[in-house]
Structures are given as structure tokens and as C-alpha cells.
Amino acid sequence: MSTYKSNDYIVQSVEESPLPIGYEEIEKAAKDILSPKAFSYISSGAGAEETARKNKNAFQRYSIIPKLLNDVSELDTRISLFGNTYPTPFILAPVGVLKLADDQGDLAVTRAASKYDIPFIQSTVSSFSIEEVGQSGDGPKWFQLYWTSLEDVSYSFVKRAEEAGSEAIVVTIDTVTLGFREKDLSYGYSPLADGYGQGNFESDDVFLSTLAEVNDSTIVDGIIKQINYPALNWSHIKKLKRMTSLPILLKGVLHPEDALQAIHCGVDGLIVSNHGGRQLDGVISSIDALPEIAKVVNGKIPVLFDSGIRRGSDALKVLVLGADAVLIGRPYVYSLAIDGEKGVSQFLANFLQDFSSSMVLAGVKNIKQLKQMKIVCG
Ligand SMILES: Cc1cc2nc3c(=O)[nH]c(=O)nc-3n(C[C@H](O)[C@H](O)[C@H](O)COP(=O)(O)O)c2cc1C
Ligand SMILES: O=C(O)C(=O)c1ccccc1
DSSP states (O other): OOOOTTOSOSSSSSSOOOOSSHHHHHHHHHHHHHHHHHHHHHHHOOOTTTHHHHHEEEEHHHEEEEOOSSOOOOEEEEEEEEEEEEEEEEEEOOOOOOOGGGTHHHHHHHHHHTTTOOEEEEOOOOSSSSHHHHHHSSSSSEEEEESSSSSHHHHHHHHHHTTTTSSOOOESSOOOOOOOOOOHHHHTTTTTSSSSSGGGSSSOOOOHHHHHHTTSOOOOOOOOHTOOOTTTTTTHHHHHHHHHHSOOOEEOOHHHHHHHHHHHHHOOOEEEOOOTSSTTOOOHHHHHHHHHHHHHHSSSSSSEESSSOOOOOOOOOOOHOOOSSSEEEEHHHHHHHHHHHHHHHHHHHHHHHHHHHHHHHHHHBHHHHHHOOEEEEE
């Protein structure tokens, strides 16, 4: 439902689930359920976790100034992206190895997201294949691409995503090598070593068999080596644009000049993100990077946002600062760990309810009005 009476909220009945309401409580409950290694992998950031902390603290510096008495009895939370209309401005961020949180992993998440028509971005290193996720739930799916050094493997993923009905391709540009994650290293943990990230690598695809051969090693080693691709540059993006008719988004943009270069190369959308503080430690918080990027892009292509979204009011802030849509990351992963599909479903119900209450209290009835709200920093 996308237009509704504001006192009905989006979700009228809340399913019974042990999921706590607030983010901090959800994180705590997930910590109790997950193994210390798994919790540490999901929750931690790279290096001294400076950027992970900045993501959290920076939100508090921005303050919304409500403008009231605007008859907000009917809300419309719809947005349009690449010719598709979505009922809410929310998208589930790509998260690899979801089986670590729940046996049903990506399948549970897509089923929950489908209830709200929220797009799910499937990771290259997902626990299930592009084809399995394509069949799971009837909601929109996007595909996230980690470039591999075997170009044909990258293109074969894109073709498979096209065939499975993906609506967009998200190329992650901030992970040409994995961040130095001190906690994972102390545990001796590597995200792909337990086999949960191989959903897309178990196909009959002719190119995939070459992965193992080229490395003369196990398939897992092959995958880890192949998604390490520091040679990635703008020429790959231009070529990818010619290889597919799907919209291409770049995920991990923090520099305004990269945003302009992306437009120049024909990229269709950007995701302002620092990967939840998991890649280069010390980089700017995503929310601080957003206003300048939104300014230089100036509406030419959609600007999406992630890193630090925990509640409805966080989403309000980034939409006011120029984001056209908002990706949710860790909160849905913890909800999956706590109560599988039901946990994710419950989390989304609560989140959407929180977001619509926030719109009502801010005095805005649709996303256009929301984007014109006043916000101050300091
Ligand atoms: C456990 C975990 C795995 C992730 N895997 C991927 C991935 O495979 N591809 C990708 O582009 N981003 C990945 N990300 C980053 C998310 O897409 C997103 O940028 C990040 O979670 C946003 O930060 P937040 O969760 O603190 O809001 C991962 C994040 C987490 C927490
Ligand atoms: O952990 C991550 O953030 C991530 O993007 C990733 C990278 C390689 C394998 C699995 C997940």
C-alpha cells in the first residue's frame, strides 16, 4: 500500500515475533543468538572502526525543522526509479553470506521484502543463486556485482541477473580489495571460507568452471581471489554500460568528482555509501558526503544512500539532504538472525510504521514535500 490514511499506518497488524523494537535492542538480541565470530563479522568495521562510529554519530548533528498544520491525514510514500514505481523509498542493501544469519538466508529476506514491494539487492557472494532468488517471493530484485578479474564471469552474472528478472545492476566500487577488518583477522575469520557465499558459483556456467582452473586451487580460493580486482576503472563501467540494457548504479561513491565522472560515463544511479564502515577506515561518514554529491548531481540521475540507517527519522534526514532512496543494511540482517523471515517482516513493519509517523510529525504528506523540508547541521 502506498497511499493510505496516516493513522492507519502502512501495516495494520503486527505479527507476533520476539523481535525487539529499537535498533540497539535488536543488535543485542542478535549478539546473543549468533556465534561470536558471526556477530563480529556482521557488526564490525574496518581498522579502528572510526568510520563506523562516524556513521552513527554524524546523524545526530543533523536536525529536521518540522513545518506543521499541513493536513497530513493521507500519506503517499511512493518513489519512481528507472521507470519503476515503488511504494516506499526503501531498498534492502546487498549483504553477502546471509546463511550465516539464517539457513534460508536470501530466500527468507526476499519473501519478507516482497510483502512490502521493497527491492532486495542480491549480493554477488550470496548464499543462494541468482536463479533461486529470482524465484523467491514476487517482489523486485536487483543484482550487486563484484567485478572479477575474469571479465566474462562478470558479464555472465549480469546476463543471469537479466534473465532472472533483475531490475538494476549495482556495481560496488569501494571493495576492489577487502578492508582490513581487525576483528575478523583476530578470529581468523574470512567471509567466504565457510561456503556461505557460493550460491552464484555453483552453476553449470562455462565461465565459472574456469575460475577454479585459473587459480589452480579450490573454488573458494578462486572466488576470493577473483573478487579482489584493484584494476577496476572507468573503462570497465563504460563497457558494462554497452553490455546490458539494465540501469547501472555505482555503490560506494563518496567524492563529488566521481559522481560527475559517473554521469559522464552514462551511469544511471549512484549509491552514496562507505560500506557501513567496513572498507577504508577514516573515510567521511556517508551522511556528510551526501549533500555535496546531491548538489553536483543536481537531479540528473538518482542518488541513493546507505550506511547508518537505523530508524525512520534517519531516513527522513537523508531524503531531505538529497537522497532519492534509502538502503537498509545491518538492521535487517540482525532481524533475520533473530527470527528468520518473520523477523525481517516484523522489522520492516516496524520501520515503515516509524517512517510514516515521522512524516506525519514533520508535517509532510509525500516524498516531494519531504525533500523540501528544512534541515540544519551543527
Ligand atoms: C555482513 C555484511 C555483508 C555485506 N556484504 C556486502 C556485499 O556482498 N556487497 C556489497 O556491495 N555490500 C555489502 N555490504 C555492505 C552493505 O551493502 C551496506 O553498504 C552496509 O551494510 C551499510 O551500512 P549499515 O548496515 O551500517 O547501514 C555488507 C554489509 C554487511 C554488514
Ligand atoms: O563483508 C562485506 O562487507 C562484503 O562486502 C563481502 C566481501 C566478500 C565476501 C562477502 C562479503
